[in-house]
Amino acid sequence: MDVTISNWEEIKPDLLQDLECCNFVSFDFELTGLSLTQPPMFYNLDLYYKFHKESVSSFLTIQLGVTTHHYSEKNDKWTANSYNIWMFPISSRKDPKIKTFSCSAFEFLRSHNFDFNKWIDEGIPWKRTKEFEDGLENIKKDQKLIEEWVKKEMSLQERAKGPFPQTQNKIKKEQVKQQVLEEYYKICEQVSEWVDSEGKEFKYNQRSPFARRYWYQKFRKKYPNLLIDTSYENGKHMFCLKKCNEEEMKDHYLQKIQDKIFYQHEQLEITEIFLIIKEKQIPIVGHNCWLDLLHIYNAFIDDLPETLQEFKTKVKENFGPIYDTKIITELSGSEKLNGIGATNTSLSFLYNEVKELKKPQIEISADRYLSSEFCHEAGYDSLMTGVIFLRISEILLQNEENEGQEQNIRKRKLNAIRCDQDFVLKSIVNQEFNGKVKMFRCMPNMLNLFGQDIKINLDRMFYLSDFNKEWDNNKIFKTFDSQNNFFKINWIDDTSCFIELRNKNKISEFTKQFVNNKNIKKKKNQEYLLITYVDYQKQFF
Template identity: 25%
Template sequence: MVDVTTSNFDSVLKAIPDVIRNCDFIALDLELSGLDETHCRNTADLPQSRFKRCRRDVLKYTPVQVGLAFFQYDEDDKKYTVRPYNFYVFPFHNSSQFPDMHVQFLTSSMSFLSSHGFDFNKWVNCGIPFVSVAKEDQMRRHMEQHFDDLRKGLGFLLEEININTQTKLLSLVEETSPQKDQEFKRKDAQELIDAEFRNADFLRLTREQLRALKDEGDECQIKDANSFQRRLVFKIISSEFSEKNLVGIVKSVEGSQDNKDKYILVKKLSVGSRTSRLDYQQKVKLEDLNACVGFTNIMKLISESGKMIVGHNMLMDILHIHNTFFGPVSESYENFKASINSIFPKICDTKVLATTKPFKTHIPYTGLETLFNAVSQKPFKKPVFKFAVGFDKYDQVGAAHEAGYDAYMTGFIFASLLNYLGSLVKPPKAHIPCSSELVTPFVNKIFLMRILDLYYMDLENDDVIPRRHDMFYLMFPKEWKTRDIVKLFEKFGNSIQVNWINDVSCFVKVEGMRDPATTILKTVALAAAGAENFSICTFDEYHEKFEDNGEANEEATQPEISTSKNGVGDSIRKLSATQKRASEEAAQDLGEEIDPETLMPKDKKVRTK
């Protein structure tokens, strides 16, 4: 059982608590309706500015597939048992409380998913519903308040029954309430007057029937009621008759096509009968709510377990999981860190491990598939494992970019890297559990792509902030080109790097800076005197003024350019040699914090915020 849809989700939900409880760690991966990588174009980002850019992307797109792979280590057999799941998830929308939501796709993402076998029909028709924990809590509170009001006699009971099958149409169960009645009363007065005029005969007969029911009898039928007339009947019962022990049951005329011909059966109930109906309706509503929560139930179980969560380059994954299954991601970076820590206390990003000493030496590239192949060879020791019975879909044939398979690869990589850690200690250890102190330096650090001198976000502690004394922030006329900016700085260093933010602002890094920042500020400002909207400040001043105050800039609209002192280079897509060297040095920062003998953290070598 690897692929999970609505057809087999209930059985998975019953079995998965034991799977979670017995596993050592959980690897995850998402496939998304869109992924706009412009959020990682700014190589001068700090963790909080990168978070803001990624958050904007997360608000636009949604997960379409969630992969979870549960790795359970057996001390006796010395091997892992792996249970990968591939969940198709589709937003719940089949009620007034959960209206249709917009799902936005990037065409490139649709093509990518299609080329890797994603079944869009299965996603739409069989995708497991979900609502966020925040929305679920809101609906539960609303439901409890609603039924409390009904028990106090503040609302009118309404049920809808299919008379041909005598089965409850759960999706059509509705109750009126003071709030709904107020909504009805707020409708345009003239519209109500017109409606009463057009339905004068219907309302007169209805009132006569209800008055007769007050005096004697147990029920009455109000026939030929269309949807608006039915609403008028409910309004009359709740507002003009003091008895609150009436229930309106909308029934279909026997033999009608598509149940379109309906009438209202109004019954007089005893207090006990009314209470029983309320209890039944509340039970049905709770079952409906639990059903539409769907996949979120699994994410809640994982969160409650406190187990280690493993991902690869997983910043977007954890942002989407938070926003989709738990609640909106806060605009505040610090609040987000606190929130994700409460959801998943232990997270490990395999890309952080792979770009850190001692692993980096043996891993030239860290893409998921490439890394999977690399850790399957020496000097790494791939983990011994077996797929659990019924979970062998990926045993012989891979399925790259299917969320379940990518989650399995991620977990495999993690186990192999831990094995390699075990080979470095004295005496060597054949197996390193994810709870080991050797893993601690890598926990709750999330990889940050394409930043020159910083490559991880620290979810648990203050972030490591690199020294950027040789970087400046510029605003300038839209007509300016890279050559205009380089000309202002070329005499102050060995090479100039221009990192565009948008058409009118950029960061400039002066490699081998020979003059103090104050001198450069004054000289450049003087040289650009008269240029419209020109301003310059140091990176630290920019960070304090803009990022700390939440005034993030728009995404870059021009490619990054690297130039030498001797002239303007060509526009390039890859990092320049200088950038590569800086990236390699940055990729060793975390490793340099670890003692080579004990693999435990040393004192940090860069300042923290």
């Protein structure tokens, strides 16, 4: 289902209800870019996180794909409901949302028929949960001031000053332009006539915040028994004066608080999806979803934390189980998956391998997604992710059942997928996969969001660069390891790579013979530069 600003209010109740009762959610994003520069090869997860943190903060999420998955025990069948949500950010003078759009991303999206006009015209704005919570906290402070103000005994003139302390400096007459003064004198005449009339409310269109503030200051002093307010009506900023008694004045301020709370919730929009996921601890499934998780946090929750460890802590606070179908496929191995993923673990390739399988039975509610022409539309990609997850999970379950590792596997499976508050996919996918996501151009090539990560011995790592473009693996082995073949090569580009020694006993010998640690620059007539990974980090990070 295509979800835009035009139909959001109509679809929103069904979507949120869908989330409330689903068994898990699969998701995908379309973005304005992936990284500011080509990522180097990393052997340090903390540096890897910092590199992507900068890139993620520079790009926008422009389309969110969400597919909810529901299991019917009665029919032993899954139903997949897909939503393709167009996103366009709220901007303001304080936060103009200045972001980057990479040319390669633009070309990629256009080649897959992405409608940029629709994105701008029909994209749904949203607010982060952190901004929402901060806004509610400020409203609660205002509410407390109002409640204290209501209880006080005071004259109508004192009460007309309002419950909030005046923190802004008064505007002096010499600060006011002649045009604003002339308009003020003109409106004074109109207000004077209105005060003597039977009218309850006076409104005047004034776009200038400075002028409205000056008028507020002047009229509050001149007419202390009037309620002064501003409003926004039909695209116009209105300066308002109201005649009211003490009770009406109290009700006015209390209603303002309720309006602010309503406005805060209204601005959340699609962020409510992730509030429900957090509250219900709904498992989420992505494919190669490291960057997607960073974008979820950055777009819908808060600025990304400074360190990887802080990010992992925040993920635990805001999400339940997390599964990456790419890492599940790779860790399981193609033999366990009956050959699936043997040659390619990309999203579309895996989907084509599993879509014709009979088990489990999956009903796709969106007819438009029965065709593959919507590949790289976020909603369709989220559907493919969910189908892959269910199909490879079924194969793993069947293997477990066939190997006799556990009795009553089918009963356990049905218990696990029943939707309740403590729901986790314990049997759909083994818990060993929970929180493990694929890392690209990084060693280790997997991150454990909910546990300890694999440690890499950096003493074995060396950075080789500045060699001739004609060099290949054979040339490198011949230069540094003509006899034993005791290292492996991870290429960065045509003139640089990492060398990883297999045998720790060779580190000292290799370092003495080849490494330029004392002088990072190439020696005269030397064909290459070889330094330790520690020096590489100092030089580049």
